[in-house]
Amino acid sequence: MxxxxxxxxxxxxxxxxxxxxxxxxxxxxxxxxxxxxxxxxPSEEYTIGPLDEITIHVWRNPELSADKxxxxxxxxxxxPLVQDIPAVGKTATQLQDYIAGELAKYIEQPIVSVxxxxxxxxFTQQVRxxxxxxxxxxxPFRANMTVLDAMIAVGGLNEFAxxxxxxxxxxxxxxxxxVEYRLRLSDLIRRGDASANVLLMPGDTIxxxxxxx
Numbered sequence: 001m002x003x004x005x006x007x008x009x010x011x012x013x014x015x016x017x018x019x020x021x022x023x024x025x026x027x028x029x030x031x032x033x034x035x036x037x038x039x040x041x042p043s044e045e046y047t048i049g050p051l052d053e054i055t056i057h058v059w060r061n062p063e064l065s066a067d068k069x070x071x072x073x074x075x076x077x078x079x080p081l082v083q084d085i086p087a088v089g090k091t092a093t094q095l096q097d098y099i100a101g102e103l104a105k106y107i108e109q110p111i112v113s114v115x116x117x118x119x120x121x122x123f124t125q126q127v128r129x130x131x132x133x134x135x136x137x138x139x140p141f142r143a144n145m146t147v148l149d150a151m152i153a154v155g156g157l158n159e160f161a162x163x164x165x166x167x168x169x170x171x172x173x174x175x176x177x178x179v180e181y182r183l184r185l186s187d188l189i190r191r192g193d194a195s196a197n198v199l200l201m202p203g204d205t206i207x208x209x210x211x212x213x
Contacts, residue, residue, distance in 0.1 A: 028179070028180070028181050028182065029181065029182050030168070030181050030198040030199070031198065032194070032195045032196075032197060032198065033146045033147075033148075033197045033198050033199045045091050045093075046091065046092070046116065046119060046125065047088075047089050047090060047091055047122050047124075047125065048071060048087050048088055048089070048090050048091070048092070048095060048116065048122065049071070049088055049119070049120055049122030049123065049125065050071055050072070050073050050074075050075055050088055050120065050122075051070060051071060051073065051120040052070070052071045052087075052116055052118065052119050052120050053068050053069070053070050053071075053116075053117045053118035053120075054068075054069060054070075054071065054077075054087075054092075054095075054114055054115060054116050054117060055067050055068055055069070055114070055115045055117055056069065056079055056096075056099060056112065056113075056114055057112070057113045057114075057115075058099075058103065058110055058111070058112050059110075059111035059112075059113075060111075061107060061110065063080060064079065064080045064081060064103065064107075064110075065079075066079040066080070068117060071087045071088065075087060075088030075089070076088075079099070081102075081103060081106050082099060082102045082103065085098065085099060085102070086098075088122065089122065092114040092115065092116055093114075095114045096112040096113055096114040097112075099112045099114070100112040119140050120140060124202060124203050125140065125141045125202040125203065126138045126139060126140060126141060126202070126203070127139045127140075127141050127145065127150055127200050127202070127203075127204050127205075127206070128204070128205045128206065129150055129151070129153075129154045129205075129206045129208070130205070130206070130207055130208070131161070131166075131206075131207050131208035131209055131210070132157060132158050132160050132161035132162070132208045132209065132210045133151070133154045133155065133156065133157060133158060133161065133208050134154055134155020134156050134157070134158055135154050135155045136154065137153065137154050139153050139154075141200065141201075141202040141203075141204075144199065145199070145200045146197050146198065146199055146200060147168075147183060147185070147188065147196075147197055147198050147200060147206070148188060148189075148197045149200075150200060150206065151185065151188075151189060156189055157185060157186070157189055157190070157208065160210040160211055161185070161186070161208050161209075161210060161211070162186075162208075162209050162210060162211040162212070163183075163184070163185030163186030163187075163188075163189060163190065163208065164183075164184050164185065164186045164187060165209050166182075166183040166184075166185045166206060166207065166208045166209070167180050167181065167182065167183060167206070167207045168180070168181040168182075168183050168198075168200075168204055168205070168206050168207075169181075169204070169205040169206075169207065170201060170203070170204050170205075171203055181198075183196070183198070183206065184196035185208065
């Protein structure tokens with residue numbers, strides 16, 4: 001004689017199946033991005049990267065200043081009197097202190113200011129989005145950047161994307177190891193579930209797989 005599981009038994013099996021499915025999705029989950037004004041805060045200080053456009057102003061010495069000079073791919077730049085200045089990896093403050101030190105060989109007590117006009121993003125401060133998206137890209141990180149911001153910038157998911165199986169890879173700076181987090185991009189973009197939006201950090205990589213069927 002055929003027997004069938006009782007309704008409570010079926011409910012238990014359903015919950016177990018959902019739990020297994022969640023585990024299969026893999027990865028930890030990040031907290032939801034907070035949209036309140038109190039959540040808006042400065043990011044870690046920006047470090048200059050290759051191809052950044054900067055302006056260097058030397059007070060009372062306009063002939064030594066440089067407007068909208070671009071950092072070369074080798075990470076250096078040149079201004080009057082100072083050749084091949086190593087710029088990549090320095091903050092604006094560190095760069096202006098370095099330039100002031102070099103100019104002090106020629107003028108008395110130079111006062112230098114550095115402004116980053118167009119940040120292209122140091123490699124360690126970019127957010128990379130690869131896989132089943134409109135246009136895979138590396139984006140310069142900005143303060144309070146979220147997954148939704150990044151997905152808008154790359155044109156969202158493509159028609160083959162398995163958005164809820166997407167992963168975010170982040171370097172844990174304390175342990176030096178990469179940590180994997182689960183993302184629910186389909187819920188966020190296709191269903192408008194704001195709870196699936198999370199804050200990004202410099203150096204994050206978002207990987208979006210394609211659906212298996």
